Amino acid sequence: MKLSIGLKSLLLQLLSLGLTYLLLFAIQFFWGASLSIFLALFLHCCIASVAALVLRFDWWWGVIQFSFPLLVVFFYWQSLPSFVYLIGLLMLSLLYWSTYRTQVPYYPSKSTLIDPLLNLLPVAERFNFVDLGSGMGGLLLDLSKRNQLGQFSGVEIAPLPWLVSVTRALFYRSPVRFYFANYIDLDLSQFRIVFCYLSPAAMSELWAKVSTEMLPGSLFLSYEFVVPGVEPDLCIELAQDGSMLYGWRI
Template sequence: MPPALKALFAQIAGWACALLFAGAGWLPPGIWPLAGMQALGATAAAAAMRSARWWLAIHAVFAPLLVVAGRAGIAPAWYLAAFALLLVVYWTSFRTQVPLYLSNRATIAALAGMLPAGRPVRVLDLGSGTGSLLRGLARLRPDCRFDGVEAAPAPWLLSRLLAPRAGRQITVRRGDFFAESWAPYNVVYAFLSPVPMERVWAKALQELAPGALVVSNSFPIPGRKPDRVVEVGDRRATRLYVYRVTDGRASK
């Protein structure tokens, strides 16, 4: 079941539980006991459906925050503006389960060190966000080409505005990176989530030439042994999992 649908069912279950307890007279009067029971029921339902842990936290605070927001006297237009802002930044994250992650300078330097010296290559960043990785790599390796694909409008627009400052070797496109051809690339970089990694590897095997690299930040490919694991050494203890495509199969 998609996570968004799980969340909807959990919320419905939470409200059904709260109304049932209230109707039976098992809750004290007032809005807060009702909201508390709804939060408890929704969190329990989400846990029963094996939702991700961060969804449990959302269910635990959703109804209480609704009560707080309703009593704060904030104009409805501000809620609409906040929703619109989140929409243009995160776009289809609820469906793809890929949040916005930004690669830091240490990671950019480590990835640049993997690129072959003295030979220009093409690098594709899956879900390139604001383009910080592309710009950092372009400064370190001006002889190479760096492309990014980003679905969310706001990060894509920002990356397009900033790309010319880093040089002409950067191209950023808005769209679905699974719908793009990966065949022209020597290195594919992914900082996504555990959910799409199996699909990423399947597409890499289908389209990348032997010798091409798939570098995944933090999330290994399920069931595949990486050819190399790079410890970046930053504050968040970033690991880069490196997989080489060899005749359509990974080394094991």
């Protein structure tokens, strides 16, 4: 049975905790010394983080593995009421939802993307544009206001961002459509331009879908993350922060 990345991460934390106890026991047995709780916690964080990188987890898992024990201890010392943790768990679940399975954390799009994307949109004919993983919807709402020829759509699998985006569209009376769905189930042939801001872990699988479903003459765009082994046709550097927008012509 193939384990999800979330379960692997949890197991890694438990194994790192066990290894930390073994090291503490060895230090006590051979040198008669003991570490403070703070040093022991730091040692555990380092072991978990290094182990994640050695096992070739994506780099952000190393950060998560290091930070998670620190946050657990910090909140434990705050003596917060139990319902606070329940509310926190609920909000994080609604925000990140299936990140453990898709390996695509919540990445809010940046305003610096607006102008480069507008320069790539048709200005003399109608077109369909979709944002895979549209988050809170800000990018699409801005694009829709500045290009009246496009039919803009967003697909989001996490309930909270999707609900926020739908509410914003209703409030601003925007024609943008937001769908609560997994982009894997979406037929990409209906869109002339497909944009995504996902993660390196998702790009190979998405490219297989893009190259199979998107029609000739369409454009696939990815912010920051490239398709492994596939040379992009467009590489646009965003002058404000040095990040990149990549494009592949189908």
